[in-house]
Each structure stands twice: as C-alpha cells, then as structure tokens.
Amino acid sequence: MSLYSAGARPPGGPALSCTLTLDEHGREPKRPRLDTTSHTGFSKVSHVSDTLCEEGATVERSAQAPTTLPNADEASSPELAPEQREVLELVKQRQNVFFTGNAGTGKSFLLNQIIQYMRGVYKEDFGSVVGVTAATGIAATHIGGTTLHAQAGCGIINMWHDFGKMWQKPAIEKWKAIQVLILDEISMISAELFNALEQMARDLRGSEQPFGGIQLILAGDFFQLPPISKKPMGIEGQFLNRGFAFQAPAWSRCRLHEVMLRKVFRQQSDQKFLRILQDIRDGQPENALREVVRCCQRLLPEKGGVKPTQLFSKNAEVDRVNTAELAGLAQPQIDLLGHDEVVPHNQDPESHAYQSQKERLERNEFFKDCLAPQRAVLKMGAQVMLLRNLDMQQPSNMLVNGSRGVIVGFRKKEDIRPVLKEHVRGVTPGLTEGAPILIADESEDREAPADEKLRNAAPGQGASDGAEREPVVDQPPSSGDVIHLSDDDARPATKRPIADPHSGDNYGQQRATDISSLLIRSILNQETRAKRYLDALDRWPGQQVPVVRFVSGREALMLPEVFEADVHSAGKCRRIQVPLKLAWALTIHKCQGLTLDFARISLKGMFAEGQAYVALSRVKALEGLEILDFAPGCAKTSQVVKQYYRCLEEGSPYKDNEWARMQAECSSQGPAKPGNRGTPGGPPRGGPGAYAGSQGGGRGNASGGRGDCFRCGQPGHWSSACPNAPGRGQGMGRGSPSPGAYGRGGGSKAKAQQPRKQGIGAFFSVQNGNGASQAPAMSNPPSSQGRGSSSSAPRKDFFAPRRSRGS
C-alpha cells in the first residue's frame, strides 16, 4: 500500500510519481490533495509505506494487545483533515506511525483525537496501557500527558547509568503494561535517547520486537527545536543526548508509517505570513525576516488588559521581563519560601555513608535547576504558569504543567488546614459540586489599603524572611460565576457572617466551601491524596496559598507540591513549593507547541536551529506579532533535517554517517568502541552498562564479567538468549540480579568467570542486526589501551536500507 500525491517538485527534489493503489481492505486510498490555500511547500501530502506487508515482516504485539483496535465513537471526528484521518486509520490498525508537518498542521490536535479514541477503546485501563508523553513538560501539557523521561522511569539522563533506574519495579511494571506509546515533539528526542529506550523496552518486556511490541505513535516536526545535546565534560559515562531520532538505528527498526500533514491550520487566515514561515523553514530566511521586521517592528497594544506573551531565546531575558512586570503591579508582594530537604539512602545519621550522601545531595544541581523557585515572589494579578499536572484523571478539569493563568487571590494556610483535615477523614465540608467560587474583594472594612500596608512594611519584609506581606484582596478579573465578597475571606467566620445568595450558607461554611471548591478535585474525598497535601502544607513555611484562574477559566488553589529528584546512589533531593512560575515572558524552548493570539518576540541571541521558526510560528497572523529586535542570521535551518525531509518526500531511505560518527568519536578518544565486548584488562568499557558498573563501585573490573549477559550479568550466554530475561522466567526487579548490577567489558567475547555483585546499575545495549547486543555510542570514553575495536566499521544495522516507501 502506498499513497503518493502527484504534485509539485519538492524543494531541491525530483518530481514525485503518483502511485495509487487500493489498500489491503479494498478501500480507496485517500486522494492526494494539494491545498492551494495553505500549502506547506511539500508536494507530497501523505506518505504511508507499508513494507511490513511488502517485506513479509509483521510487527508482533504483546499477547494481550489486539491486532486491530476496535472503532470508538469518540474518534470519529468529522473535523479531521484527510491526512489526519489517514493517521487515525493507521492507529486503529495498530501500526507504528510517525506524522509530521509544518508548525500548526494540527499534530498535537490530532494526538488529542487519538488519545480520545484510545480512551474510548481502553476505558479504565487507559492510564496503564497508553503512555501519553512528549519530549518536554510543556509540550506534554498540550496532550494531557507527561514527559517521556517520567513515563520511562529514567528521569533526566545525565549519565548512561541513569538508564538503570528503569530496572526499578515501578518502571518495569509500567513498561510491561504499556501497549501504546504516544510521543509528541519527537524533534527534541535525541537519537541516543530514542535508541536507548527502544533497547530498554525490548529488554524490559522480554521481546525482540521493536520497542518490545509497543505500538508507537510519534509526532513532531524536525524543523523545529532539536534535542539539547550536552557539552562533553570529559566524564566517563556521560550521556550527551546527540543526534536526531531519525538517525538512530532504532528508528528504521520501528518500521514507522510516515505521514506528512499538509494543511496548516494555525496561519490559515494569513497567506502572506504562511509564505514567510515557509521560507524560514526552508532555510531561505533573509527576505522573509526583512518582511517580518518591516511589518511587525511596532508596539502591539494590550488586549482586554492582557499583554502579549514575550518570547526570548535565553532565560536571563525571561527573568528580567517577569521581574519588571511583577514590579509594575501595584499590589503587595507575597514571598513564599520553599522547604528544601535531602533524604540520604543510608538511614544512620552517625554513619560516614549518611554524611557523604547528605553532602552530595545538598550540593546537587536539583536545588539550582528545580522548576519551582526556592523563593516564589508573587502578587495578585501576576501572570503565572503551572509547573505540575493536576487532576489528570478528569480531562475536562485537567490542569497541566505549562497551563497559564493569573493569580486572583490568596488563602491563608490556617484556613486551608482544617478543610484538608476533613478530607483526610473522608468528609467534604460544605462542598456542593459546582458551587460558586468566592473571592475576596477590596472592601470598606479592610484595615488599610493594600498599598498603604505595603508602604508600612519594613524594608525587606517578606522578601527573605519567609513572612509574607498582607495578601492583596483586590478584585480579580471577573468571571461568569464568581461572587466577589466585600471581605477578606480569611476573616474568622464568627466575625462577619455573610450570606451566600446561592447556598444560603453562613460565612464559616462558605469559607470551607470556597476552599473546597478551589481544591484540586482529585483531593476531594481521597484521604491519601489529601493527607499528602496536608503533610506538604505543614512542612512548607509559606502562610498564603495562591488561587490561580487559568486560561481555561478554572480557578484552583495552588497548594504546595513536592518536587523531587532521585540522585543515583545517594538518595533524594526534595523541594516543597507552590507549583508556579511567573509567565509574562517565556523562553522559546518553553513555547514549542503553543498557539498564541499575540506575541512580542525577540529574535536576538537565537542559538538553536529551528528556534526562530518555532518562535514566529506560534502566532496566527502578522497582525498578532511584534518583533522586539533582530539579529542577522538568527534563523538557522538544519541541513540534516532538510535532507531527511527531502528523502521523506522522495520516498527514499534516509542515510547519513552521524551514528557511526558518534561512535568513531568515541573510538578516537580511546581504542574501544561502544558495543564491543570486553578486551581483557582495564576497567569496564564499552557502554553505559560498563560505566554504570564502574560508577557503581568498581563492578565490572578486569577480573570478571566481560562478555556477561547484558540482561542478567551471568556468564555463559548472550542477552538475546538470556534465560533470566523478563518473560523467560525470572523477573528483573529490584533484588534480582539486574544487568545494571554488572559492568560490561568491551572487546572480546570472552565469558566472565565471576558474576559480580548485584544492584541497580545501569544497563544499556544496542542490538545489532543479528540480535547480538552492542553498546551504544558513548561520549568521551577515556583513552586506554587494550580495548576492542572490532566494531570500528559502521555496523550493518545502522545503515540497513529502510523499507521501501512503496513507490
């Protein structure tokens, strides 16, 4: 089955042939379409190749997964564009799909449709069977998912051995249960990560099928932001996050049906802007940018009191703008300090191990990098962004990491505690579903005007001492069913009962109702959850909890959340803080995936390929765009990506030497190449497993284990025939000898004589075309002699011709 459209020549590519056949169900294929009103410049609208049939290869799914998903009414959306429908069909047929297209072609929109469909199919199992993920937290917000890292259970990968976390029980269970993996913004997933996860999925699931038989639904646009690769620090085992996902051997292994979405929805009302964006995307930005600057270097007015979102390339600019905007609000400042703590693995405070783990944890970068600031400085009216996913079980109510809103009030901790306590006891005090939200208003009863209080406040008060200034009780922007009480709702109930015209409650009940109705819905009557929030609230030093009205119209109390990071072989770092960040300005990396009505964009300091394109393509029309500054050469396009898309258009396999180059880079710095099974002598080399072993206390030394099974660490067999692999008897959870427990050698296939200690180290290998495991490209292995170099030539599977694209 092949679908091609006849049409114009792709930029730099040959004219496309037109081959249309009926599919295997005898359906007429979707007609190729060229949308003259909003074309992306690609002549081929859809590219679906089905070499699974052509090559006689079938992708085996896990036993419990049906081969074709049933129809679910939810997904029969008449609004989908033809290519979007094409993708949905493939999804229903349980094919692996990658769909791409210009910014605004509805990739995330379609993912949401697919997710809705999957919910209909899997019903209550949806959460465990379908992994909804994106490359970044913010991108995940648009599809109600989580980051790929969180779903995978590996967290942020700094070292190859971090993949070892996936051998912990919860992660293994997740990987075993999952049948579908949805991943948005694939452009930001590196080849190294994609390859590693594909390998890990196979190992964890005990299946040699691509991704262990999980159905893959990948979306993204490689012309947008690339993966953030890391600077080599000369550290053994450092994970550099290199390459585009399509450069990974795993990409071709997954036999993806590639579909190009062609209709741009976002800018469909502004053809001129659409052409400009296309030129920038194509790598011909000079005239296009000149035109943008000519049209848009002017001040955009506020709309309904809302300022345009400002986009910058760097965090420093974002912070500067947010701080200035906050200062411009004539409202008292509320300083909320977070609670930081560390939890060493070792539980004996007298022990040396405890002390050293504690010190390591205290110095950990988590406390610098944590999204939630140690000191959150907020005001009424501040534009904020949510840093957590909340109420994910309720699609209509969902508040996701990245949701933007405005602070409309504060509630006192002392008023919230009793309400939470009631929920811990399973009682919902005074809560009526859909009860009106009560918000304090400025009143004649107030002791002093807010700004007067601010003037009276001692210099520095509330800034660093953890004591908040008086909360603002100003009238927030109004919303339909909000009742503005002329009182501070924190006032003791006995002092001034106020009748609620809707419920007739007195003030005391009303206050509880107010707080209850503002609570994250998933707390209601869920004792454990309520208890967790109560614990966090008690440990958090702040006294005022912000109420945020989100763009969706929902208002919610932003109770402190626990932000936590696992630090390998040391313990946990923790911060308890309200999950909010100022958001008048955002970095361009944070805005990928957003559609903005109007934006003020700085084109200065762009450092990544695709960055200018991402920034500019957020808005719908030139009239909604203000350019702050401009630097020549700000719009960069990746030549690799251009070539990849050319191949996609032509239906030819994409090949480059990048994967091999990454490996050569390793071997040039040391004689061993990743993937080699050990050479006698020397420390463990040759792959993350080896580094994990070495980091994990010198396991995998010269004395043993080279050539050990990558799965169980035992000598005498290869991982592909591991008798201890999951699904072949023995589980691989904590406590069983996990591959990560052992270092791996490089070089020869000599079997180790001595199994090493067990533990949860890292393990990671790449399967070559013959099913033999090899380690992936490593960065900066220290040079040493005696390491194998037998695989210095590019491995066959890295360059295996992709299945034909059907022409």
Ligand SMILES: Nc1ncnc2c1ncn2[C@@H]1O[C@H](COP(=O)(O)OP(=O)(O)OP(=O)(O)O)[C@@H](O)[C@H]1O
């Ligand atoms: N079939 C459709 N019908 C109506 N509107 C659509 C459709 N598909 C997408 N849209 C709208 O087009 C806009 C852009 O969609 P979306 O954000 O999903 O695009 P995208 O391809 O994911 O963009 P980006 O690559 O920039 O993240 C959204 O406002 C979305 O609601």
